[in-house]
Amino acid sequence: MEAAFAITLGVLCACGIYLLLCARVLPVILGITLFSYAINLFLLGMGRLSTGKPPVIAPGGQYADPVPQALVLTAIVIGFAMTAFTVVLALRALAIDGTDHVDGGTRQRIGTEMRGE
Amino acid sequence: MNHALVLPILIPLFAAGAIVALPLRAKRLQRAINVIATLALLPLAVAFAEHAAQGGISSYALGAWPAPFGIVLQIDRLGALMLVLTALLACCCLLGTTSADARRGRYYRALVQFELMGLNGAFLAGDLFNLFVFFELLLIASYALLLHGGGRRRVRNGLHYMLLNLVGSSFFLIALGVLYGLTGTLNMAEMGERLAHLDAASLPLARFAGATLMLVFGLKAAVFPMSFWLPQAYRSAIGPVAALFAIMTKVGIYAMLRCDALVFGAAGGPAGSGGVLDAFMHDWAWWLAIATIVYGALGALAVSSLKTTTGFLVLVSVGLLIAAVTLQTVLAWSALLYYLISTTLCTGALFLLADTLESETIEPVAVAAAAETREPASLESLDDATAPAITPEADEEPVTTPPTAVDVEKKPSPWPSNAAGMLYLAAAVGAVGLPPLSGFLGKAMVLAATPLAQAVVLWPTVLLSGLFSIVALSRTGTRLLWAIPASRAYTGVPDVAPHGSRAKLAACALLLAGVVAATVLAGPLKRYLDATAAQLLDREAYVQAILPAQAPQTSQGGGS
Numbered sequence: 181m182e183a184a185f186a187i188t189l190g191v192l193c194a195c196g197i198y199l200l201l202c203a204r205v206l207p208v209i210l211g212i213t214l215f216s217y218a219i220n221l222f223l224l225g226m227g228r229l230s231t232g233k234p235p236v237i238a239p240g241g242q243y244a245d246p247v248p249q250a251l252v253l254t255a256i257v258i259g260f261a262m263t264a265f266t267v268v269l270a271l272r273a274l275a276i277d278g279t280d281h282v283d284g285g286t287r288q289r290i291g292t293e294m295r296g297e
Numbered sequence: 298m299n300h301a302l303v304l305p306i307l308i309p310l311f312a313a314g315a316i317v318a319l320p321l322r323a324k325r326l327q328r329a330i331n332v333i334a335t336l337a338l339l340p341l342a343v344a345f346a347e348h349a350a351q352g353g354i355s356s357y358a359l360g361a362w363p364a365p366f367g368i369v370l371q372i373d374r375l376g377a378l379m380l381v382l383t384a385l386l387a388c389c390c391l392l393g394t395t396s397a398d399a400r401r402g403r404y405y406r407a408l409v410q411f412e413l414m415g416l417n418g419a420f421l422a423g424d425l426f427n428l429f430v431f432f433e434l435l436l437i438a439s440y441a442l443l444l445h446g447g448g449r450r451r452v453r454n455g456l457h458y459m460l461l462n463l464v465g466s467s468f469f470l471i472a473l474g475v476l477y478g479l480t481g482t483l484n485m486a487e488m489g490e491r492l493a494h495l496d497a498a499s500l501p502l503a504r505f506a507g508a509t510l511m512l513v514f515g516l517k518a519a520v521f522p523m524s525f526w527l528p529q530a531y532r533s534a535i536g537p538v539a540a541l542f543a544i545m546t547k548v549g550i551y552a553m554l555r556c557d558a559l560v561f562g563a564a565g566g567p568a569g570s571g572g573v574l575d576a577f578m579h580d581w582a583w584w585l586a587i588a589t590i591v592y593g594a595l596g597a598l599a600v601s602s603l604k605t606t607t608g609f610l611v612l613v614s615v616g617l618l619i620a621a622v623t624l625q626t627v628l629a630w631s632a633l634l635y636y637l638i639s640t641t642l643c644t645g646a647l648f649l650l651a652d653t654l655e656s657e658t659i660e661p662v663a664v665a666a667a668a669e670t671r672e673p674a675s676l677e678s679l680d681d682a683t684a685p686a687i688t689p690e691a692d693e694e695p696v697t698t699p700p701t702a703v704d705v706e707k708k709p710s711p712w713p714s715n716a717a718g719m720l721y722l723a724a725a726v727g728a729v730g731l732p733p734l735s736g737f738l739g740k741a742m743v744l745a746a747t748p749l750a751q752a753v754v755l756w757p758t759v760l761l762s763g764l765f766s767i768v769a770l771s772r773t774g775t776r777l778l779w780a781i782p783a784s785r786a787y788t789g790v791p792d793v794a795p796h797g798s799r800a801k802l803a804a805c806a807l808l809l810a811g812v813v814a815a816t817v818l819a820g821p822l823k824r825y826l827d828a829t830a831a832q833l834l835d836r837e838a839y840v841q842a843i844l845p846a847q848a849p850q851t852s853q854g855g856g857s
Contacts, residue, residue, distance in 0.1 A: 215464075225474075226474040227478075254430065258433050258466075262466075266463070269440075
């Protein structure tokens with residue numbers, strides 16, 4: 181399970197960072213979302229991976245660490261709010277500039293960049 | 298006393314909630330709530346500071362869950378000091394905000410209150426995850442505040458600022474996760490205790506987490522490779538917001554100090570065992586701090602608008618502060634705190650002044666002409682004078698109810714007035730660090746606290762950066778205050794006093810009065826700060842005060 185978990189994390193992180201490096205707003209937002217998924221999984225893993233353990237304290241028994249779950253829950257809520265805000269801001273930028281380039285260049289400039297390089 | 302500890306968070310929270318819940322028409326009530334909530338923070342913070350000055354560390358267990366399991370708020374001398382500074386700055390920003398400023402977007406007052414809540418919470422948080430949560434709170438409020446007023450430049454710069462900080466928050470979570478995985482706790486005092494007894498095999502992992510954490514705080518504080526956002530962001534914010542943001546970089550410095558001392562055990566501690574992060578601080582953070590000073594000084598020379606220049610001066614001061622953080626001695630940290638107070642007040646004053654001296658609105662024709670020739674990637678586009686300014690529709694709203702502090706003048710008097718010029722001179726002297734004001738004392742203290750090996754690098758850098766700052770600020774001052782009227786229209790300097798400039802000048806004078814007070818009362822203030830730095834490096838005291846299991850003699854889980 182550890183290997184599968186680690187590979188999932190790695191793939192998510194790699195995709196997220198790749199998308200982050202695109203200079204377009206929508207891929208950047210998707211990239212940040214993927215990256216934050218990876219981090220949520222990572223936080224969960226930091227409470228040690230285990231299967232079949234009860235989530236609440238049972239007398240005498242072993243139980244899953246509840247703190248990372250609480251952290252992940254908080255991180256998800258915060259990440260969700262931030263993503264929503266970024267999307268609104270990106271739409272606003274698109275409405276103002278008519279382009280979804282993160283630097284908001286003019287159409288011609290973006291066009292020449294895409295053609296020339 | 299114990300329950301009062303949660304008030305600096307609850308007052309802004311409820312004030313913001315009430316402002317949002319009230320109908321938009323109830324403007325007077327909204328304004329009253331905002332004023333009362335902001336003013337209430339000041340006596341509260343002063344009371345905390347008086348209490349903390351006696352040397353105790355108070356903690357408050359939220360929901361009465363004891364410390365290692367529940368969430369605690371803690372207050373010590375450092376926290377109280379930062380609360381007072383925040384409250385002071387907030388009151389001055391309140392005075393400097395005209396209703397025209399507030400009406401350029403929706404919910405300005407509620408956002409300011411949320412921002413204050415995040416700031417106060419970050420200074421009170423006793424565990425690392427809550428520090429993260431309050432960081433996010435103040436960041437999301439700051440995103441919205443930065444956008445206040447609307448327009449292309451704000452939206453673009455706001456987007457950059459936000460994306461950068463989102464990535465920063467992700468790295469914050471990574472560091473948190475690793476630290477939790479290593480120690481099994483999030484309480485700062487307990488985490489420090491466990492990190493001190495970590496086995497050698499896990500030490501590199503702890504170092505990695507610590508370095509990541511410091512870099513994240515460095516992003517908030519705008520350390521060199523992560524500082525390019527700051528001048529852009531501060532320039533696009535309106536004056537009162539930029540003045541309030543003067544404390545935001547200091548939150549990063551505060552978090553660095555707190556984590557380095559309490560969690561990672563700085564070298565200056567009594568144990569003398571050496572902290573987890575000593576090598577990183579001396580080898581990396583030190584040079585990044587020097588680079589920040591150099592970058593800030595050169596940047597200040599390269600631009601000419603007052604807001605951008607002030608943004609680069611913030612970088613210079615941040616560099617000096619972080620250089621002092623990496624020294625990790627009581628002497629350096631108390632000097633650093635003194636300089637921190639001085640620089641926060643001075644840059645706040647400069648941002649408020651910039652709002653009155655530099656008009657944001659240029660003729661629409663000039664905007665169109667400038668928009669075609671502008672080069673967004675160049676440094677020149679940082680300039681208010683050359684970049685297109687935005688004229689949001691909200692600007693054109695007639696001002697129906699001027700605030701009480703402002704009297705509309707009958708006859709336009711020459712502008713900039715002598716008062717504005719004097720205030721500019723005082724703020725510039727304070728920000729650059731020239732003698733009589735506290736900026737000089739702060740810089741001199743930091744320089745005096747530097748050991749010889751580091752002083753060889755730091756002294757020339759700081760002195761040269763001071764020279765560059767003087768050149769930059771005198772040039773900006775010449776352009777803004779001494780320009781002949783014909784050239785003013787060209788550079789965008791308003792001919793008559795903009796509306797509400799008296800309130801802004803009064804707020805600016807109040808901030809500078811704080812600087813003068815810090816200069817005159819330097820003796821008592823320095824004694825408090827010496828005690829603060831000594832307390833900060835004494836980790837045992839925190840463990841005793843916050844963790845009840847370690848200190849059975851205080852059964853209430855608090856030293857209050």
